[in-house]
Amino acid sequence: MAGTEHPSRRDNVYVVITTYNRAGYLEALLESIRALRPAPRGVVVVDNASTDATASVIAAARDACAALPVPLPVIHHRLERNVGGAGGFSAGVARALQEGAAWMWLMDDDVTAVPGAIGAFGPWMEKYDALVGRRYDADGEPFFWQHRFSTFLGFPLPVVGDVFKHTNEFPTNVGCFEGMLVHADAVVAVGLPDPRFFITWDDAVYGWQVSLTRPVMYVNEFVLHKVRRQRSLDLKFRHLNDSSDLSRFYVMRNRGLVAHYLRAHGAFNPVGFALGTLLTAAKEFFRLAAVEKTVHGTAELWKGWRESRTILADPAWEPMPPLTPGTPPSHHPEQK
Template structure:
């Protein structure tokens, strides 16, 4: 991992009340070979034993043959995944990060993951590696964002049949690797999303400026088990009422970003919103075996209309590289 394009590789983690999963993630980071140059963990105002887990991990990483610095960024209140990654990316850049590998707290890293990214790090500034699910099976993640619908469409089939890279235009903060140049151009992840759509739109924004690549290298494994069904063209996992609310509420933010980039089509977006609601209703009925929670979808949709009506809304600004 030598050369200018391989320096200052940081892992950025957002965590909230998952101390046991977080401990497993830190154990896997300690086993990475090669190791990262640093780790930034954003504690989203956890109320369990997360602080103690982080303190133990800091000592563990500092005691390695080549110590790995652990930077802790604690938030005063829970800002959601979107707010956590926004703060984490900002802090990692302040620490001098050139590469930022973003991940949730309920995954573990594959020991050779950083080297596995190597073949693409000289060519691209934004990439997503492959993941295993909690059972050790490949997790389906291959989408393209439709500007017309404002909705990510799954791409069926083996996207790596003829190549080890697949051009996409969405992101996933569960394993997305970003170069500081890509971040500077589009700005920090938007904390206003709180939960859902933040990574998809962030990847889309980057794709308008430079390639975003899904690479044929397994780099993470999910540790949290979820109920799921296989629809053939994609998987559907279980969810929560909070997630359902933000899935629909954040359609307003998606619309605003489409408008900001001159890509908004009212009829297409309305269809995409209907598809979003239909997907969430299917998730409730088929995965969670209930329709309780559908009211959260309606509440979120109403809130999305308020966001869409905000004439003063502005996207996140590019970063000032001179700061």
């Protein structure tokens, strides 16, 4: 029928943010989202039981976005306890799907959005269901992120060189929840992000699972600024940032979950995976010595590895299930 408007595949984008006790960073991020043109359809802020001014920051952003010429809904999805980035994104994706999102743009709280980011994604949204855009670091320089996941090692390997020298899209098989844009169809096929990871490895494994059924594309458009400064070491082919004892524990502990996902998809090689675990530990030892100038933290690596063995030995473990098309998932059990 003449004059009938058809929804674009670029429409209905929800921004999904996971935050915990970073009210200052969150305020800057929400201000940048308010300036996005074209604008998203809505914003879901998953609050991991923050104890700082997070609630008031979200309330102020909700009021400011409601006053826009086209109001932008800001949903405060508060959890009863801190379930980490993985649990936060699991809850946030579920909530966005309940709100009717076609696309979910996932991000941590320590970034800001480039004003034209959603429009920049547009051409690729017509072709693909999973996209990762480029980021600037805290100094305004390109942030290194170009990897491919080795199933033999169970480990993401950096891809050296300029992957955009001859093209503006680079096919990968990993995800990054600091800026990954994922379509609801991909989420239905894979299921929600796995909250059992808490932090670390969750996005890499999720992107790999998506890549088993459809392309995951790293695209030559800068869409985010990283604003939190970290100590780092320039290795020429990548930057190695500082970490924390919590991250050190989970980077080793979650090897057990990575192994289970590889097994679930018939891609687990015990020899290669053991080598990948050694590489993971070596990388963390090097990070401690070269970036953080200490040896404190090695106990957390050892503790995490021991727990990974317990996880790996669990005969009842099951991967996150795919979703039922057309049926939004129920609210995350930690929702308040």
